């Protein structure tokens with residue numbers, strides 16, 4: 001811990017030293033930043049602190065500064081603490097233009113991966129990505145390999161849970177809110193409020209996708225390594241179209257080490273923000289990428305001028321087509337043809353039925369994901385359908401009702417590819433279940449806890465597995481993880497429009513054949 005006797009001015013000097021070292025704040029900008037901070041803290045002049053090296057940003061610098069700031073009434077309510085902290089860090093984070101300029105310079109001199117490492121480091125060191133919070137997320141270490149490969153689970157303690165109703169309401173938010181949504185580029189430098197996150201430390205890189213201005217930033221939630229977001233400059237709803245495929249392929253041309261994908265553009269099967277056109281990507285560590293292709297069809301056709309195009313079914317839980325080619329225009333044309341065909345495709349013989357259109361509107365869409373290996377592109381198209389019926393009022397191809405105690409949110413592209421981000425409430429609830437399994441409390445006492453009501457079936461199943469004999473901590477943890485993993489597997493299978501059964505596979509091939517594929 002830092003010496004309590006450091007004055008505000010000395011702490012600000014230590015913070016500016018940190019910014020020069022860790023954020024590449026230039027000496028000239030440091031003078032201005034320090035003066036802005038002194039003004040904010042109503043300090044008349046700067047003070048040189050001795051021994052400023054090796055200080056932890058949060059505990060040694062920000063926490064004591066925030067205590068002083070509270071005493072000075074710069075913030076009052078607990079919810080304002082983060083606003084004050086981000087404002088302080090905003091003073092010492094290099095300006096958006098400086099970061100973008102440096103990103104380009106590093107990309108030119110050392111290559112794109114180094115430039116991305118730089119942007120990631122700025123995002124972490126400015127506390128925009130709050131690593132201390134991210135580290136609280138629970139990532140299960142025990143690997144799970146199900147019927148169709150690995151599934152990964154993270155219990156997310158850094159972000160609140162959203163249900164489908166919240167997502168639908170978000171899509172209806174009035175357009176006059178400023179910034180219009182959490183993704184808008186107008187968030188750069190935004191001070192935040194009780195309802196909106198402060199973004200003075202957000203830094204974005206301008207990019208061009210399909211001849212339109214977009215921006216690249218890192219996600220503050222870091223679901224996987226280099227979890228990045230690309231967002232349209234224009235606040236407009238998510239809409240999958242031929243242009244989406246062009247934009248995704250433009251993105252992997254710019255950043256070939258990353259995958260990039262768009263959530264589907266319909267509620268239930270889309271992500272948590274449908275109001276703003278955006279993509280998510282990053283390093284390719286999601287389980288689906290390690291799965292082999294089956295049923296690969298070579299679509300070469302002299303008549304149609306197709307020289308290089310393969311279409312495969314991915315050996316994965318849900319229904320995923322992989323289109324591979326080193327010829328971008330041939331790949332894009334095929335992707336659009338399949339997408340347009342899928343949008344209108346119904347098959348009433350499948351179980352459950354696939355219905356593209358009914359009185360509630362269109363139901364078919366895709367979750368597209370692009371990667372590039374050398375000169376070869378692969379566009380994954382996860383086929384999605386968001387229809388509901390009386391028996392499945394939350395969605396037929398959605399997490400089944402008896403899995404909602406684990407995951408009720410829409411299955412967006414990250415989960416659809418095998419990485420489950422589970423709600424933070426589960427951490428405490430699983431801890432209570434563990435107490436029952438290890439014999440620390442009785443099942444009757446545990447059920448006094450209302451939050452465990454929803455897990456009644458899970459609790460009974462696990463107690464039955466142990467024959468009601470207490471097990472040790474590790475065994476209890478393994479039992480909980482196995483139950484949750486198999487639930488995630490069940491959810492992924494539920495999202496499959498063509499089931500992994502002989503009849504489902506036949507229906508999948510029938511769809512591809514109807515789309516004009518040589519299969």
Ligand SMILES: [Zn+2]
Pocket residue numbers: 180181182183184185234235236275276
């Ligand atoms: Zn927006």
